[in-house]
Amino acid sequence: MRPPLISSSINRAPWDVVVVGAGAAGLMSCLELPAHLKVLLLNRNTSRHSSSRWAQGGMAAVTRLEDSFQSHAEDTLKAGAGLCDGDAVRMFVEEAPQCVQRLEEIGMEFDRDCDQLATTLEAAHSFRRVLHVQDRTGRALVEVLEDQVDKRSNFLHCRGIRVTQLLVQSNCCVGVQVLDGPYLYWISARAVVLASGGGGHLYANTTNPSQACGEGLALAWRAGAVIEDLEFVQFHPTALHLDEGPCFLITEALRGEGAVLLDKFGKSPVAHLDGADLASRDQVSRALVEAMARQSVDHMGLDIKPISLARIDAQFPNIVQRCRALGLDPLNNLIPVAPAAHYWMGGVATNLQAETTIKGLFAVGEIACTGLHGANRLASNSLMECLVFARKMTKIELNNDVDLVASSINPINFQDCDFSLSGTTTADDLVRAIQNLRELCWREAGVKRSSLGMQKAWHSIREDFEDLNSQPLLQLMQNQSIDSGVRLEEASRRDLNLLLDLNNRQLVSALLFEACLFRRESRGGHYRIDVPLSVPYWDCHSCQQRGQKIFTRPVKA
Numbered sequence: 001m002r003p004p005l006i007s008s009s010i011n012r013a014p015w016d017v018v019v020v021g022a023g024a025a026g027l028m029s030c031l032e033l034p035a036h037l038k039v040l041l042l043n044r045n046t047s048r049h050s051s052s053r054w055a056q057g058g059m060a061a062v063t064r065l066e067d068s069f070q071s072h073a074e075d076t077l078k079a080g081a082g083l084c085d086g087d088a089v090r091m092f093v094e095e096a097p098q099c100v101q102r103l104e105e106i107g108m109e110f111d112r113d114c115d116q117l118a119t120t121l122e123a124a125h126s127f128r129r130v131l132h133v134q135d136r137t138g139r140a141l142v143e144v145l146e147d148q149v150d151k152r153s154n155f156l157h158c159r160g161i162r163v164t165q166l167l168v169q170s171n172c173c174v175g176v177q178v179l180d181g182p183y184l185y186w187i188s189a190r191a192v193v194l195a196s197g198g199g200g201h202l203y204a205n206t207t208n209p210s211q212a213c214g215e216g217l218a219l220a221w222r223a224g225a226v227i228e229d230l231e232f233v234q235f236h237p238t239a240l241h242l243d244e245g246p247c248f249l250i251t252e253a254l255r256g257e258g259a260v261l262l263d264k265f266g267k268s269p270v271a272h273l274d275g276a277d278l279a280s281r282d283q284v285s286r287a288l289v290e291a292m293a294r295q296s297v298d299h300m301g302l303d304i305k306p307i308s309l310a311r312i313d314a315q316f317p318n319i320v321q322r323c324r325a326l327g328l329d330p331l332n333n334l335i336p337v338a339p340a341a342h343y344w345m346g347g348v349a350t351n352l353q354a355e356t357t358i359k360g361l362f363a364v365g366e367i368a369c370t371g372l373h374g375a376n377r378l379a380s381n382s383l384m385e386c387l388v389f390a391r392k393m394t395k396i397e398l399n400n401d402v403d404l405v406a407s408s409i410n411p412i413n414f415q416d417c418d419f420s421l422s423g424t425t426t427a428d429d430l431v432r433a434i435q436n437l438r439e440l441c442w443r444e445a446g447v448k449r450s451s452l453g454m455q456k457a458w459h460s461i462r463e464d465f466e467d468l469n470s471q472p473l474l475q476l477m478q479n480q481s482i483d484s485g486v487r488l489e490e491a492s493r494r495d496l497n498l499l500l501d502l503n504n505r506q507l508v509s510a511l512l513f514e515a516c517l518f519r520r521e522s523r524g525g526h527y528r529i530d531v532p533l534s535v536p537y538w539d540c541h542s543c544q545q546r547g548q549k550i551f552t553r554p555v556k557a
Contacts (some may be wrong), residue, residue, distance in 0.1 A: 009189075014174075014175070014188035014189055014190060015038050015039070015040045015187065015188070015189040015190070016037035016038045016039065016189065016190050016191070016398060017026070017033055017037055017038075017039045017040070017189060017190065017191045017192070017193060017396065017398075018039075018040045018041075018042060018176055018187060018189040018191075018192050018193070019039060019040070019041045019192075019193045019195060020042050020163050020176070020192065020193065020194050020195060020196050020199060020216060020219075021042075021043070021194065021195035021196035021216065021365070021367070022041055022043035022045070022146075022157065022159075022195075022235070022385070023142065023195065023197055023365065023386075024138070024141055024142055024145065024365065024383055024386040025195035025364040025365025025366070025367075025386040025389075025390060026041060026043075026193070026195035026196075026364070026365070027041075027142065027145035027146060027149050028145055028386055029193050029195055029362075029363075029364050029385050029390040029393045029407050030146060030149045030152070030155055030389075031106075031148055031149055031152075031390070032390050032391055032392075032393040032394050033393045033394070033396060034394065034396070035152070035154055035523075036154065037154060037396075037398075038154055039152075039154055039155045039156070039191070040156050040158065040187070041149070041155065041156065041157045041158065042158055042161045042162075042163055042176070042178065043157065043158065043159045043160070043161065044160070044161065044162045044163070044196075044211055044215075045159060045160070046159050046160040047210060056082070058120065058122075058130040058132035058133075058137045058253065058380050058383075059096075059100070059130065059131050059132075059137065059141075059380055059383045059384040059387075060072065060096065060122075060125070060129050060130050060131075060132050060378065060379070060380040060384055061096035061097050061099070061100050061129060061131060061384060062093065062096065062097055062129055063100060063116070063117050063119065063129065063131065064116070064119060064127065064128070064129065066127060067126075067127040067128075069090075069093045071095055071126050071127060072093040072096075072129060073089050073090060074126070075124055075126050075378055076089050076092070076093070076372070076373075076374075076378045076381060077089060077374070079124045079280050079373075079374070079376050079377065079378040079524075080372075080373055080374020080375055080376055080377075080378070080392070080524065081250050081263065081374055081376055081523050081524040082277055082374065082523070082534070082539040083229070083232075083371075083373040083374035083375045083524070083539070084371060084372065084373065084374035085371025085372065085374075086372070087352060087371075088352060088370050088371040089371075089372060089519050091352055091388070092372050092381070092384070092385065092388050094390045095391065096384050096387075096388060097527075099384060099387040099388055099391070100117075100131065102141055102173070102387075103141070103144065103387070106144060106145075106148050107144050107148070108133075108140065108141065108144045109133065109140070109148065110131045110132065110133055110135065110205075111131075111132055111315070115415050117131055117407070118131070118132065119131060119132075120132060120253045120256050120257060120315070121253075121256035121257075122252045122253055122255075122256045122278070122379035122380055123252055123255070123256075123275070123278045123279060123280055123284070123379045124275065124278070124279070124280045124281075124378055125378070125379065125380075127442055128256075130253065130256070130379070130380045132253065132282070132315070133255070133291055134252055134314070134315055134316070134317060134318065135315060135316045135317070135318050135319050136318050137383070138383060141383060143237050155394060158180075159392070160180075160181070161178050161179070161180045162178060162179045162180075162497070162500070163176045163177070163178055163196075163215075163219060164176075164177045164178060164184070164190060164219075164477055164500060165177035165219065165222065165223075165478070165483065166219050166220070166222070166223040166361065167186060167188070168223045168224065168358060168361075168533065171224070171358055172358070172359045172360045173189075173192045173193070173223065173358050173359065173360040173361035173399070174188055174189065174190070174360065174399055175187055175188040175189050176189070176192060177477070177480065179477075179493070179496065179497070180416075181493075182488050182489070182490065182493055183485060183486070183487055183489050184476075184477060184480060184485065184486045184487075184488060184496075185481050185485035185486070186480075186485075188401045190360065190398035190400065191360045191361075191362065191396055191397075191398050191399060192355075192360065192361050192362070193362045193363070193364060193393065194216045194219065194348065194356075194361065194363045194364070194367050194368075195363075195364045195365050195367065195386075196215055196216030196219075196364035196367050197211070197212045197216065197365065197366050197367060197513075198212050198214065198239055198343060198344035198347070198367065199212060199213055199214030199217065199344050199508055200212045200233075200341040200342055200343065200344065201213045201341075202214060202341070202437075202438060202441050202505060202508060202509055202512065203233075203337070203340070203341035203437075203438055203441050203442045203445075203446065204435070204438040204439045204441070204442040205239070205247055205339075205340040205341060205446075206239075206247060206340050206341040206342070206441055207236055207239050207248060207249040207340050207341070207342045208246065208341065208342070212366075213501065213504065213505050213508070214344075214504065214505070214508035215368040215500075215508075216348070216363075217347060217348060217367060217508055217511075218503075218504040218507050218508050220348045220356065220358075220361070220363070220367075221507065221508075221511065221556035222507075223235075223358060223361070224357075224358060225348050225349070225356045225357055225358050225361060226348070226349040226356070226357040227346065227348050227349060227369065227511070228343055228346055228347075228349045228369050229346030229347075229369050229375075229516035230344070230346035230347075230511055230512050230514075230516075231346065231512070231515040231516040231518070231519050231525075231526040232344070232345035232346050232373075232374075232375045232523075232524055232525040232526050233341060233343075233344055233345070233346075233445070233512075233525050233526075234281055234282065234341075234342050234343040234344070234345060234377050234525045235282070235339040235340060235341055235342060235375060235446070235447050235525065236249060236252075236280070236281060236285070236339065236340055236341075236342035236343075237252075237261075237281060237284040237285045237288050237337070237339050238250040238251075238252065238254075238255070238261075238302055238335075238337040238339075238403045238421045239337060239338060239339065239340035239342075239477070240298040240323070240326075240335065240336065240337060241298065241336045241337055241338040242326060242336060243423065244389075245324075245326050247340050248321060248322065249340075249342070250302060250335060250337055251316070251319065252281075252379050253315070254302065254304055254307065254316060254319070255277045255302075257277055257307045257311055257315070258279065258306040258307045259277070259302055259303060259304040259306060259307055260277050260302075260303050260306060261277055261284075261288070261300055261301070261302055261303075261337075262300065262301045262302075262303055262334060263291050263295060263297075263300055263301070264295050264297055264300075265295075266414045269287050269288055269290075269291035269300055270283075270284055270287045270288075272287070273287060280376055280378075281376065281377075281379065281525075282375075282376045282524050282525050282527070285447050286447055286448065286518065286527060287401040288300050288337075288338065288339055288436040288450060289339060289447045292338065296450065298311065298338060298362060299336040299337060299338045299455060300336075300337055300338065301334030301335065301336060301337070302334060302335040302337045303334050303335075304316075304330055304331070304335065305332075306329070309465065312331070323335060329445070339447055341442070341446075343366065343371040343377055343382060344366060345369070345374065345375065345376065345377055345525060346369050346515065347363065347366065347367050347368050347369040347526070348363040348368055348369060349369050350362070350368045350369065350370050350389075352361050352370070352392070353392045353395070354368065354370075354389045354390075354392045354393070355397075358409060359399060360398070360399040362392075362393070364386060364389045364392075364393075365385070365386045365389070366382065366386075366392050367388075368389065369390075370389060372385055373385075374524065375523045375524025375525060375526065376524030376525050419517060420513060421471060421473070421495050421499075422470070422471055422472055425471070427494065427498055430495075430498040430499065430501075430502050431498065433464070433502055434498075434501060434502050434505060436504065437461070437502070437505055437509060438505075440457050440460070440461075440508055440509075441457075441512070443457075444456075444457040445457070445509075445512055445513060445516055446511070447527065448527055448528075448529050449516055449526070449527060449528045449529065450529050450530050451528065452517050452530075453518065454513050454517050455491075455517065457513055458510060458513035458514060458517065461506055461509050461510045461513065464506055465503070465506040465507060465510060468499065468502060468503050468506065469503070471499055473492060473495055473496045473499055474496075474499055474500075474503060476496075477496065477500075516528070519538060520535070521533065521534050521535040521537075521538050522534060523538065545552070
């Protein structure tokens with residue numbers, strides 16, 4: 001006798017809202033959605049890894065009398081290098097303090113300095129406005145949000161379920177296709193919120209977890225949503241660099257409290273920058289890459305000795321512990337650091353209500369391109385962006401005028417399938433292909449880029465993308481009708497997950513290179529050695545459409 005298809009709790013079509021992703025953006029969206037709606041949160045992971053959890057530094061908001069909305073806005077605009085949306089910036093800085101108050105009301109315990117919230121300084125900020133919970137702000141935030149969401153009676157959180165397609169009818173998003181254990185089936189909904197994070201793991205060197213590979217962007221692209229500004233990738237200048245160790249973030253807040261970068265001769269590699277160690281992240285990352293090339297080394301040093309031991313113990317205990325666990329003595333020796341892919345400023349285009357160009361499809365968090373960050377994100381604006389735009393879910397507009405075909409989406413009729421990888425391709429081949437692609441992205445679309453290298457990479461990825469699409473397992477997923485479900489054998493399910501990983505990475509990497517080639521200038525997180533200067537033509541103030549470009553069709557020859 002076949003086991004039950006899916007739990008009856010999931011099989012309640014249609015849901016009012018399906019939220020994809022369980023980081024800060026997804027959890028806060030669930031909290032802000034009206035309490036009378038039936039909400040399904042789909043989480044690809046069975047573990048608790050997410051980019052939000054890994055965030056160390058904090059959240060930027062104006063909370064001190066000496067600071068101002070104008071100053072926060074000016075810092076954000078300056079970092080964005082001419083491409084920020086002024087309305088998005090204005091709304092963000094004005095609503096950020098309200099989000100801080102909301103978090104405190106639901107149990108977030110920020111570090112305090114006597115009778116006020118403690119703040120620290122990070123790169124390109126004019127004032128100390130970054131709130132924190134030691135050096136584990138992201139983890140503290142996610143844990144508070146999870147605790148609150150789990151109390152909601154209208155909410156169901158399902159782990160280990162992967163969204164594989166969006167269901168779009170008449171330019172309205174009315175559901176998702178999912179891979180749930182051995183089953184591939186459809187779930188209908190009146191709205192879908194993408195909160196699946198960014199694409200830092202497209203790169204070999206990154207501070208992001210493996211699921212941050214642009215999967216949500218691939219889903220939106222295939223559904224026909226507009227995406228923009230993919231060329232702007234932020235490389236964090238200080239990621240731990242060990243030959244055999246993990247590449248994890250060493251928060252910028254350390255430099256805000258007095259830590260300094262040093263080269264192999266004990267000199268500052270950033271002394272020539274306006275702001276030196278606290279210049280914008282794109283400038284510091286390029287300076288480190290240039291210094292490493294000149295000195296034929298693969299890392300720089302971060303000296304935290306200028307910070308008092310009391311401050312280190314109080315604010316950065318986790319970083320010190322992790323370094324010591326890897327055999328480092330950060331209190332007496334330099335921490336080896338190098339730039340790594342960290343944050344994607346581009347994404348699925350949204351308006352100020354988090355609406356995409358497809359009715360019923362919303363995007364919140366790093367997956368979204370709201371216009372806030374422009375060409376380069378101001379430090380610690382990202383976690384707060386999740387909260388500000390999640391607030392828009394309180395007034396979400398559902399697809400009430402669309403036939404949701406709830407009865408036909410229910411996966412009633414199943415067939416056993418024994419699909420396998422075609423040709424001589426093996427699962428190991430797919431794993432190697434993913435790693436090779438990550439190396440290619442780092443090499444040709446990293447801190448420094450050139451037209452020739454990007455052109456070759458783009459053509460290579462497109463060819464591989466077309467070849468992979470012929471795999472029968474992908475064809476099964478892409479061509480499955482909405483009135484049927486499929487039960488996969490264990491080997492097929494494993495292969496399909498790898499195929500999806502590689503296929504999505506190829507698609508999103510191709511879009512990344514296309515965007516990089518399109519913008520024939522250097523600006524913010526996009527630096528081309530063949531055109532190293534910014535060109536006024538590309539400034540958003542001189543064009544009618546933010547970002548000047550849109551991508552809405554799949555990458556196919």
